[in-house]
Amino acid sequence: MAKLKNDTLIRALLRQPTEYTPVWLMRQAGRYLPEYNQTRSRAGSFLGLCKNPGYATEVTLQPLARFELDAAILFSDILTVPDAMGLGLYFAEGEGPKFERPLRDEWAIRDLAVPDPGAELRYVLDAVSEIRRALGGSVPLIGFAGSPYTLACYMVEGGASDDFRTVKTMLYARPDLLHRILEVTAQSVTHYLNAQIEAGAQAVMIFDTWGGNLSHAAYREFSLAYMQRIIAGLKREHAGARIPAVVFTKGCGNWLEDIAAIGCDAVGLDWSVDIAQARARIGSRVALQGNLDPAVLFAPPEVVQREAEKILAAFGHGSGHVFNLGHGISQFTPAEAVKNLVDCVHRSSLRYHGGSADSRAS
Amino acid sequence: MAKLKNDTLIRALLRQPTEYTPVWLMRQAGRYLPEYNQTRSRAGSFLGLCKNPGYATEVTLQPLARFELDAAILFSDILTVPDAMGLGLYFAEGEGPKFERPLRDEWAIRDLAVPDPGAELRYVLDAVSEIRRALGGSVPLIGFAGSPYTLACYMVEGGASDDFRTVKTMLYARPDLLHRILEVTAQSVTHYLNAQIEAGAQAVMIFDTWGGNLSHAAYREFSLAYMQRIIAGLKREHAGARIPAVVFTKGCGNWLEDIAAIGCDAVGLDWSVDIAQARARIGSRVALQGNLDPAVLFAPPEVVQREAEKILAAFGHGSGHVFNLGHGISQFTPAEAVKNLVDCVHRSSLRYHGGSADSRAS
Numbered sequence: 001m002a003k004l005k006n007d008t009l010i011r012a013l014l015r016q017p018t019e020y021t022p023v024w025l026m027r028q029a030g031r032y033l034p035e036y037n038q039t040r041s042r043a044g045s046f047l048g049l050c051k052n053p054g055y056a057t058e059v060t061l062q063p064l065a066r067f068e069l070d071a072a073i074l075f076s077d078i079l080t081v082p083d084a085m086g087l088g089l090y091f092a093e094g095e096g097p098k099f100e101r102p103l104r105d106e107w108a109i110r111d112l113a114v115p116d117p118g119a120e121l122r123y124v125l126d127a128v129s130e131i132r133r134a135l136g137g138s139v140p141l142i143g144f145a146g147s148p149y150t151l152a153c154y155m156v157e158g159g160a161s162d163d164f165r166t167v168k169t170m171l172y173a174r175p176d177l178l179h180r181i182l183e184v185t186a187q188s189v190t191h192y193l194n195a196q197i198e199a200g201a202q203a204v205m206i207f208d209t210w211g212g213n214l215s216h217a218a219y220r221e222f223s224l225a226y227m228q229r230i231i232a233g234l235k236r237e238h239a240g241a242r243i244p245a246v247v248f249t250k251g252c253g254n255w256l257e258d259i260a261a262i263g264c265d266a267v268g269l270d271w272s273v274d275i276a277q278a279r280a281r282i283g284s285r286v287a288l289q290g291n292l293d294p295a296v297l298f299a300p301p302e303v304v305q306r307e308a309e310k311i312l313a314a315f316g317h318g319s320g321h322v323f324n325l326g327h328g329i330s331q332f333t334p335a336e337a338v339k340n341l342v343d344c345v346h347r348s349s350l351r352y353h354g355g356s357a358d359s360r361a362s
Numbered sequence: 363m364a365k366l367k368n369d370t371l372i373r374a375l376l377r378q379p380t381e382y383t384p385v386w387l388m389r390q391a392g393r394y395l396p397e398y399n400q401t402r403s404r405a406g407s408f409l410g411l412c413k414n415p416g417y418a419t420e421v422t423l424q425p426l427a428r429f430e431l432d433a434a435i436l437f438s439d440i441l442t443v444p445d446a447m448g449l450g451l452y453f454a455e456g457e458g459p460k461f462e463r464p465l466r467d468e469w470a471i472r473d474l475a476v477p478d479p480g481a482e483l484r485y486v487l488d489a490v491s492e493i494r495r496a497l498g499g500s501v502p503l504i505g506f507a508g509s510p511y512t513l514a515c516y517m518v519e520g521g522a523s524d525d526f527r528t529v530k531t532m533l534y535a536r537p538d539l540l541h542r543i544l545e546v547t548a549q550s551v552t553h554y555l556n557a558q559i560e561a562g563a564q565a566v567m568i569f570d571t572w573g574g575n576l577s578h579a580a581y582r583e584f585s586l587a588y589m590q591r592i593i594a595g596l597k598r599e600h601a602g603a604r605i606p607a608v609v610f611t612k613g614c615g616n617w618l619e620d621i622a623a624i625g626c627d628a629v630g631l632d633w634s635v636d637i638a639q640a641r642a643r644i645g646s647r648v649a650l651q652g653n654l655d656p657a658v659l660f661a662p663p664e665v666v667q668r669e670a671e672k673i674l675a676a677f678g679h680g681s682g683h684v685f686n687l688g689h690g691i692s693q694f695t696p697a698e699a700v701k702n703l704v705d706c707v708h709r710s711s712l713r714y715h716g717g718s719a720d721s722r723a724s
Contacts (some may be wrong), residue, residue: 165694169660216633216656251613251634272576274578296534303534
């Protein structure tokens with residue numbers, strides 16, 4: 001594998017000095033890019049994109065061709081794991097993800113087994129390898145997975161939900177069943193992320209989209225505890241390089257100290273958190289990733305710059321900040337706004353670091 | 363008006379000693395009660411219920427006939443205010459609230475005017491008076507309104523939204539327009555709540571359902587600042603009684619200190635907050651209302667009791683706690699679970715207060 005030319009992201013995640021603040025965007029390969037929609041239409045469907053390593057590589061690289069992003073992130077979906085567990089993932093038009101066989105039955109839950117990523121998720125690992133080759137060491141590749149609780153939400157509800165009534169009824173009425181699902185899913189995610197690391201992922205991120213819908217105590221027991229197990233089971237070094245791990249819970253503000261204590265290198269922040277306060281609370285232990293409101297990208301260029309600069313200033317001097325949105329980029333975002341944002345972060349962050357613009361390797 | 367026989371709620375909201383922890387539930391008059399569905403079907407529609415003081419009184423009282431609740435809350439909808447401003451509220455079957463004339467156009471925004479609650483919202487004030495008469499002083503009646511930002515979300519989007527893209531685009535691209543909407547709406551809500559107080563509401567609550575979707579700084583500027591103006595403009599005493607004001611923002615955890623500082627008597631907590639931590643942070647300044655996960659009510663009786671007792675214990679000894687859910691009760695809740703919860707709160711909270719079961723006046 002080629003040596004990494006721009007390792008700014010890795011250094012920032014490990015709170016080592018960098019010349020500027022690195023930036024990437026959650027869901028940076030996506031529907032706001034016309035070239036993505038073209039590839040998707042050739043692939044026939046979203047799942048067709050995910051399951052074909054050639055297409056997955058193509059769309060992963062698309063935003064990097066347009067913007068000076070400091071990382072690529074594997075194009076995939078968090079629900080590939082429950083799909084590999086046999087739940088039958090499909091996408092109903094205009095309705096989001098669904099499972100043919102949601103987990104409601106006690107026997108199905110008892111029978112749930114950890115998939116072999118090298119078999120059932122081979123297509124993802126192939127995509128990781130192919131993307132690494134295609135990147136040629138330009139920027140690092142981030143691998144990812146969903147948190148066990150977030151996956152369980154979809155697995156038990158059978159799709160997206162407004163109120164998570166089914167999974168929460170299980171949580172309160174039959175916590176043993178939910179713990180069983182979470183246990184198997186945590187093992188599955190651990191194996192899966194380790195397989196991504198072996199295939200070439202240079203950092204990994206756990207997306208806990210729904211953990212914030214839990215009560216304060218239930219979050220720790222049903223979401224955080226299982227992310228902690230995953231982190232404890234990850235290969236943290238591969239091919240001589242340290243592999244940073246990022247944990248992102250939407251609605252994280254109530255649990256920042258708890259999240260920072262599970263052994264991750266960095267904590268992803270949604271936009272409701274003040275990053276200055278977050279740094280004061282946990283910045284001595286972990287790096288912070290975030291946290292621009294994705295809706296800022298609908299505003300004129302000067303507003304995008306002003307809001308980005310506010311976040312850079314709020315984090316302040318020194319390393320340990322990876323600029324990102326507080327959630328995935330909207331499909332309605334104008335691509336020029338992304339270019340403006342990325343360039344602004346690179347330019348405006350120089351003053352918070354030791355180096356100058358010329359030292360940027362990207 | 364009859365003297366209040368059970369004023370436990372009022373005392374708890376004012377952090378005065380009580381014999382037990384009072385309890386009421388957000389959306390306690392609602393679809394989980396068969397008698398509510400019968401009245402609604404007679405009324406023909408949800409708006410038909412809201413706009414007819416007789417029906418509104420009937421459904422407001424229904425949960426009090428079943429459960430030993432310590433308060434009644436006016437049956438109405440937060441969107442009656444924008445409806446009175448001329449936006450044309452309607453409910454499309456299975457789609458939630460909609461406006462015929464959403465606020466998108468600069469001239470419409472400039473023309474927005476404060477409605478006269480005595481005229482356009484007369485039906486609400488009549489309901490308040492009729493409910494007060496019907497209650498006969500048994501428990502206090504809570505009046506309410508939506509927060510300006512939450513109302514603006516619906517007014518600009520034209521209905522519910524997944525991403526609040528339109529209102530947030532306005533916030534970042536044309537903050538002057540959004541401030542104009544919020545200004546007029548804050549004045550409207552102030553007049554409206556004062557009219558409810560004059561008609562007989564004995565406590566008032568502001569529901570900020572969507573404030574938590576804002577960035578940390580934007581919440582203060584676009585949601586909290588306008589709730590502060592409302593609180594500053596409220597009649598805090600009427601007919602010789604103090605009228606407590608409660609502020610509830612869903613996703614409040616990031617801003618508890620800020621909310622507690624706007625002059626309200628109590629802060630409503632969603633279930634993601636640890637009420638023990640919330641008391642440590644702001645309990646010396648305000649009472650706390652909350653914060654059971656509504657999904658707990660789907661669990662067996664012993665779980666409902668255990669989870670309710672956890673919250674009582676977390677708040678601990680002394681006054682200043684009003685037990686409630688962390689959000690509105692689900693339409694799928696079994697009514698027996700509510701009875702179990704209310705009885706449990708009354709019984710189990712005695713140990714945290716000075717008195718005994720016999721001193722309960724309800």
